[in-house]
Amino acid sequence: MFISKNLNDKFNPVISHVNNTYNSVDGSGAAVVIIHNDEVVTENYWGHHSKAPGARLVQEDTQFHVASVRKSYIGFAVAYAVHNGYLASIDDKVINYLPELDATLLNGTTLRHLLTHTHGLREIDGEISREFDSGQSWAYRGINISLLTQIVKETTGKTVSQILSEHVFQPMGFQETGWYGQQNDKLAEVIRDNDEPFWNSYLSTDGDQMNMYVSARDLAKWGYLHLKQGYIKGEQVVDNEILKLATTLQSPKTIDADLPQNGFLWFVKDLPAQKTEIGELVPKGSYQILGYTGAAVLVIPEHDIVAVRMFNSFGSPDGFDYLEDIRSFGDTVMECVLKDKK
Structure with a gap:
C-alpha cells in the first residue's frame, strides 16, 4: 500500500466490533483496515477463505466479494460520464438514452432517480414494473444498476470496468480489485447454506454483474481516493469534480x-434520517456503502478517516439486525476519535 503504516491501539474497539460481527454471522473470514491522518493505523485479518479443511488463511491479498459495494464503482463511472459530457445532466430522462424501453412505464424517471434509489422501478423474471412514482419514495432494487451500466456503455463506448481500470485501477496501482469470470485462490468463498462453491459467478467482466472482489487494503485505498478527492502524494490522480459529484447529496427533495x-x-x-445506514455519531458530510456480504467502506472527511470491514458471509442470520450493526460500526469508529477530544 502506498500509504505508510503506523499501527496502534487507538481503534481497538473497532477491531472488537468487527470480531463480534464475524462471530455473529455465518462466515469463515473477516478483515478490518482503518486509515487515519494519512496512515494505516489498524489492519487485522481473521479466519480462512472457506470452511473447507486446509483452506487458505485470510491475509493482505485476500479478495472478498463486495456485493453492493460495487455500486460505488458504478457511481464513479456515471460521474465520469457526466463530468466528461457523455451525459448532459443527471436530470436527463432515462428514456433519452434507452429509447427501446417503455416510455409510459418510465414516466419521467431520470438518471438522478436511478442514482439515488428513488426511481420506483422493479424487475421480476425479466419484467419491469413500477412500485411508486419516481422521486416520491425510496427502494433498494437492482434494476437501476442494470440501466445505469447500459447507459454508461451506450454513451461512453466503454464498459464500467474499462473506465475504472483506465482512470483509477491502473493510476492507483490497484492489483486486488476487479470483476472475475473465474474463481482463483485469492478470492474468498462466500459462505451460504447450499452447495454452490461461491456466490454469483458470472463470465462477464464488464462491471455489469455481481462478481466484484476487492481486498480490504484496496477497498481502503478506494475510500482514501475519495477522502482526498483524487489528490494523492502531491498529484491529482483523478479529477476531483468526478469524486465530488459521486459523494455529494443528490437525492431529490x-x-x-x-x-x-x-x-x-x-x-x-x-x-x-431515521432510515439511514450511517451511525448517529458520524458527522455530516460522511459517506458509506454496504454490501450483502457485510463488506463496507466508511469515509469521514471531517476526521480524515477511512474505515473498511470485510466478511464472506451471505446475508444475515435470523435475529441479526444488520442496520444496527453497520450503524454501530460507524459509531464505534467515532467513539474512538471523540475519546481523545474529551
Missing part, C-alpha cells in the same frame, strides 16, 4: 426526510 440519502449510489450523511 421530493422524498421523505427520514428516507436514506444518496450521492451517486453512495449513502451520504446530511440531515438526520
Whole structure:
C-alpha cells in the first residue's frame, strides 16, 4: 500500500466490533483496515477463505466479494460520464438514452432517480414494473444498476470496468480489485447454506454483474481516493469534480426526510434520517456503502478517516439486525476519535 503504516491501539474497539460481527454471522473470514491522518493505523485479518479443511488463511491479498459495494464503482463511472459530457445532466430522462424501453412505464424517471434509489422501478423474471412514482419514495432494487451500466456503455463506448481500470485501477496501482469470470485462490468463498462453491459467478467482466472482489487494503485505498478527492502524494490522480459529484447529496427533495440519502449510489450523511445506514455519531458530510456480504467502506472527511470491514458471509442470520450493526460500526469508529477530544 502506498500509504505508510503506523499501527496502534487507538481503534481497538473497532477491531472488537468487527470480531463480534464475524462471530455473529455465518462466515469463515473477516478483515478490518482503518486509515487515519494519512496512515494505516489498524489492519487485522481473521479466519480462512472457506470452511473447507486446509483452506487458505485470510491475509493482505485476500479478495472478498463486495456485493453492493460495487455500486460505488458504478457511481464513479456515471460521474465520469457526466463530468466528461457523455451525459448532459443527471436530470436527463432515462428514456433519452434507452429509447427501446417503455416510455409510459418510465414516466419521467431520470438518471438522478436511478442514482439515488428513488426511481420506483422493479424487475421480476425479466419484467419491469413500477412500485411508486419516481422521486416520491425510496427502494433498494437492482434494476437501476442494470440501466445505469447500459447507459454508461451506450454513451461512453466503454464498459464500467474499462473506465475504472483506465482512470483509477491502473493510476492507483490497484492489483486486488476487479470483476472475475473465474474463481482463483485469492478470492474468498462466500459462505451460504447450499452447495454452490461461491456466490454469483458470472463470465462477464464488464462491471455489469455481481462478481466484484476487492481486498480490504484496496477497498481502503478506494475510500482514501475519495477522502482526498483524487489528490494523492502531491498529484491529482483523478479529477476531483468526478469524486465530488459521486459523494455529494443528490437525492431529490421530493422524498421523505427520514428516507436514506444518496450521492451517486453512495449513502451520504446530511440531515438526520431515521432510515439511514450511517451511525448517529458520524458527522455530516460522511459517506458509506454496504454490501450483502457485510463488506463496507466508511469515509469521514471531517476526521480524515477511512474505515473498511470485510466478511464472506451471505446475508444475515435470523435475529441479526444488520442496520444496527453497520450503524454501530460507524459509531464505534467515532467513539474512538471523540475519546481523545474529551
